[in-house]
Amino acid sequence: MATYYGSECITVSCAGHKTGAAYFRRGGRSLTYSSPSFNKGMRIAQKQAKNRGMRSRLATTKKSK
Secondary structure (H helix, E strand, O other), X not given: OOEEOOEEOOOOOOHHHHHHHHHHHOOOOEEOOOOHHHHXXXXXXXXXXXXXXXXXXXXXXXXXX
């Protein structure tokens, strides 16, 4: 299994984690119900930002149809 900053990924490339982290770094704040891997990536990036002194809040969005 591959890992992304200590979090185990389902896929070898950790695409969901990387995409979620990149989205957070660009200013995204919306978690999703449909991708737990994406959410984990966002939370990892949020923790890194918090360690640097940046405050952030994440919100959950409704499931897309």
